[in-house]
Each structure stands twice: as C-alpha cells, then as structure tokens.
Amino acid sequence: MSRWGNAMMKSGMLMMLMAGALMAAPVVYGEEEISSRRVMAVDGEVAQVDWVGSRIVISPDNGNQILFHVPKNAQITRGIEKISLSDLEAQDRVSVAYYIDPEKGPVIIRLDDTNLANM
Numbered sequence: 001m002s003r004w005g006n007a008m009m010k011s012g013m014l015m016m017l018m019a020g021a022l023m024a025a026p027v028v029y030g031e032e033e034i035s036s037r038r039v040m041a042v043d044g045e046v047a048q049v050d051w052v053g054s055r056i057v058i059s060p061d062n063g064n065q066i067l068f069h070v071p072k073n074a075q076i077t078r079g080i081e082k083i084s085l086s087d088l089e090a091q092d093r094v095s096v097a098y099y100i101d102p103e104k105g106p107v108i109i110r111l112d113d114t115n116l117a118n119m
Contacts, residue, residue, distance in 0.1 A: 037099040039109065042066065046092045051085055056108070058096060068096065069104045070111070078113040088113060 044060035054070045070076075076083050088094070088111075097110040 037101075039097055039099050041095065041097050043093075043095050043114075046088050046090050046094055048090065049085065049088050054085065056085065056088065056111075058094060066106055068098060068106045068108045069101070070108045074108045075110040076113075077111070078115075083113065091115075 042058065042060045044058045046056060047059045047065055048057040050056070054072070056068050056070055057065050058068060059065050070085055074085075076085060076088070078087070092113050092115045095112045095114055096108055098106050098108050101107045
C-alpha cells in the first residue's frame with residue numbers, strides 16, 4: 001500500500017473512532033447531563049411561582065404538590081411561543097418534563113402552559 005493510501009486509512013480509522021466516541025458521549029442538556037437520569041412527566045396546575053428563586057409549585061392531577069427547580073435553560077412554552085417563568089400564573093394548566101437531581105430535587109427540563117385561555 002502506498003504512503004498516501006496508508007495515511008488515508010489511518011485518518012479514516014481516526015474519524016470512525018471519533019464518531020463512535022461522540023455517539024457514546026452522554027446527552028447534555030444545557031450545562032447538565034441528563035442521559036443517566038430518568039425523565040418523568042406530570043400534568044397539573046400551577047400553585048405558586050417564585051420568579052426570584054427560579055422555583056414553581058405544581059399541583060399534579062394525581063398526587064401531592066411538587067416543588068420544582070427551574071434552571072435558566074429550561075424550555076418554557078405556551079403552544080409554540082417561547083415564554084418565561086414570569087409569564088406563568090397560579091391555576092395555569094401545565095405539562096412538565098423533569099428529572100430528579102440528588103441535590104436540587106425535581107428539575108424542570110420542559111414546561112408547556114396548556115391553558116387555552118392564555119393562548
């Protein structure tokens with residue numbers, strides 16, 4: 001095999017190794033790794049919003065109220081419109097995707113305000 005062919009084979013193998021490493025890397029959401037965490041979902045009503053503390057309390061349709069941490073990179077929407085935590089009000093219907101952080105507790109990944117009156 002020529003020197004050029006040998007170099008091409010080595011670079012091809014290197015690219016395959018790099019692609020494999022990328023596929024094996026954990027999924028990162030913003031600054032936080034969530035691939036090893038179980039993502040859960042809950043539907044309910046906003047009970048309380050703490051804009052300063054970046055927290056929200058949701059009353060699920062089936063269970064006790066849950067206090068969530070809302071990181072800056074959480075996706076908050078109303079329909080297809082992006083909104084902020086300050087746009088949410090008590091009694092808004094919401095769907096929440098979250099994971100449990102060992103230190104912070106429930107952390108929101110995505111929250112959708114499904115209250116038709118707000119759309």
